Amino acid sequence: MLSLSKKTDYALLVLTTLAQKPKDYVSLRELAIKKNLPYRFLAQVARALVHDGLIISREGSGGGYRLNRPARKISVSDVVTAIEGGVALASCLSHSETECALAVNCPLKKGMPSIQRMVLKTLTKKTVADLLAAK
Amino acid sequence: MLSLSKKTDYALLVLTTLAQKPKDYVSLRELAIKKNLPYRFLAQVARALVHDGLIISREGSGGGYRLNRPARKISVSDVVTAIEGGVALASCLSHSETECALAVNCPLKKGMPSIQRMVLKTLTKKTVADLLAAK
DNA sequence: TTAACTCGTACTATATCAGTACGAGTTTAC
DNA sequence: GTAAACTCGTACTGATATAGTACGAGTTAA
Numbered sequence: 001m002l003s004l005s006k007k008t009d010y011a012l013l014v015l016t017t018l019a020q021k022p023k024d025y026v027s028l029r030e031l032a033i034k035k036n037l038p039y040r041f042l043a044q045v046a047r048a049l050v051h052d053g054l055i056i057s058r059e060g061s062g063g064g065y066r067l068n069r070p071a072r073k074i075s076v077s078d079v080v081t082a083i084e085g086g087v088a089l090a091s092c093l094s095h096s097e098t099e100c101a102l103a104v105n106c107p108l109k110k111g112m113p114s115i116q117r118m119v120l121k122t123l124t125k126k127t128v129a130d131l132l133a134a135k
Numbered sequence: 136m137l138s139l140s141k142k143t144d145y146a147l148l149v150l151t152t153l154a155q156k157p158k159d160y161v162s163l164r165e166l167a168i169k170k171n172l173p174y175r176f177l178a179q180v181a182r183a184l185v186h187d188g189l190i191i192s193r194e195g196s197g198g199g200y201r202l203n204r205p206a207r208k209i210s211v212s213d214v215v216t217a218i219e220g221g222v223a224l225a226s227c228l229s230h231s232e233t234e235c236a237l238a239v240n241c242p243l244k245k246g247m248p249s250i251q252r253m254v255l256k257t258l259t260k261k262t263v264a265d266l267l268a269a270k
Numbered sequence: 271t272t273a274a275c276t277c278g279t280a281c282t283a284t285a286t287c288a289g290t291a292c293g294a295g296t297t298t299a300c
Numbered sequence: 301g302t303a304a305a306c307t308c309g310t311a312c313t314g315a316t317a318t319a320g321t322a323c324g325a326g327t328t329a330a
Contacts (some may be wrong), residue, residue: 060328195297
């Protein structure tokens with residue numbers, strides 16, 4: 001099944017939650033308890049989002065996380081990139097692959113990029129704000 | 136990394152190859168040797184395509200596989216469905232999941248379907264014929 | 271100084287992926 | 301009628317990815 005990982009699910013959930021209090025630093029533990037999600041795992045996800053500059057953290061008591069920019073400027077593509085490292089609909093489109101190992105004159109190498117671009121465009125268009133608006 | 140499985144890669148490769156000789160039954164072993172791919176594994180892929188009616192098989196000497204309909208009528212979405220069983224960009228969109236386990240009033244449940252639809256539309260539009268044309 | 275936070279790495283169990291192995295059944299050609 | 305060239309189907313296996321858990325260190329506010 002072509003699907004996003006649970007980490008990405010969680011990431012989107014964290015971001016939509018933070019988007020509802022854009023100015024406050026929100027405690028992740030509190031969020032985890034409220035939504036009944038595994039805190040330690042969420043923390044990994046949150047750190048990845050910090051790493052990619054989607055959210056900002058503040059350590060110490062009263063700290064937590066908040067968005068680093070407006071929710072409408074955070075696309076689903078940003079999130080997928082932060083958590084999963086990108087999109088590669090065919091193995092020859094992966095960065096790590098130096099060359100398409102499939103076959104000589106592979107039609108996928110020529111044909112898949114356009115699909116990949118269209119999917120990426122979709123993911124780039126949709127933002128965290130859109131997710132919230134659909135609520 | 137959001138990506139299609141190697142099985143799906145292979146499936147697309149098989150289909151584009153069959154599309155070049157739409158009327159002939161093509162031996163999979165021959166195809167495997169030519170493209171330097173693992174035959175037994177390909178056979179699994181091919182059977183899945185038969186099962187979903189994308190290709191037709193003929194057993195026995197001189198047998199093999201051929202397309203069951205014109206290449207322009209076989210979409211990438213068809214292939215993904217045959218091999219991976221579909222697309223579920225969020226876990227709550229999966230068929231097996233009876234209910235979204237993430238959280239009460241989850242924004243993903245409301246917001247993700249539209250993304251999923253757009254991605255599916257992209258995959259449905261692109262056909263095996265398109266892949267070949269891009270060659 | 272302690273309570274409430276985040277940071278970071280290491281570990282683990284399970285599932286999925288990417289094949290391999292093996293044998294059975296089917297059809298054509300000699 | 302039998303051998304060669306095919307597909308069919310299930311079972312197994314090793315490697316990698318997923319979905320967490322464990323543990324402790326560092327940081328800030330009250």
